[in-house]
Amino acid sequence: MVKFTILLRRKPGLSPEEFVRHHREVHAPLFSSLPEVKQHVRRYVQGHSTGDQLPGMPPLTFDGVTELWFDDLAGLAGVFESEGYMETIRPDEESFLDLHRCEFLLTTEHTVIG
Numbered sequence: 001m002v003k004f005t006i007l008l009r010r011k012p013g014l015s016p017e018e019f020v021r022h023h024r025e026v027h028a029p030l031f032s033s034l035p036e037v038k039q040h041v042r043r044y045v046q047g048h049s050t051g052d053q054l055p056g057m058p059p060l061t062f063d064g065v066t067e068l069w070f071d072d073l074a075g076l077a078g079v080f081e082s083e084g085y086m087e088t089i090r091p092d093e094e095s096f097l098d099l100h101r102c103e104f105l106l107t108t109e110h111t112v113i114g
Contacts, residue, residue, distance in 0.1 A: 009063055032044065036084055
């Protein structure tokens, strides 16, 4: 199993509330509707910043996170290299994300507690 984590930063000028609303109510249903997503994505989770700061820690700089699980890298490529993603999802991402300031991570999980 491969996990694709995207640390999200909202587009300048968008309030945190507008960002969360768009991510949950527009982007999630749009992304989930793609046949490639239905075929390859095993789990899709969104998380959004509470806006709270942690004592003694540096300021939090991300607005949210997207976590996607795939069986393998071929499944991930099947989504993100697809015509549907490039024509439908990428323009939507550009409408609410600062894509050049987002961070991306591919991992395999090792459960320690749980």
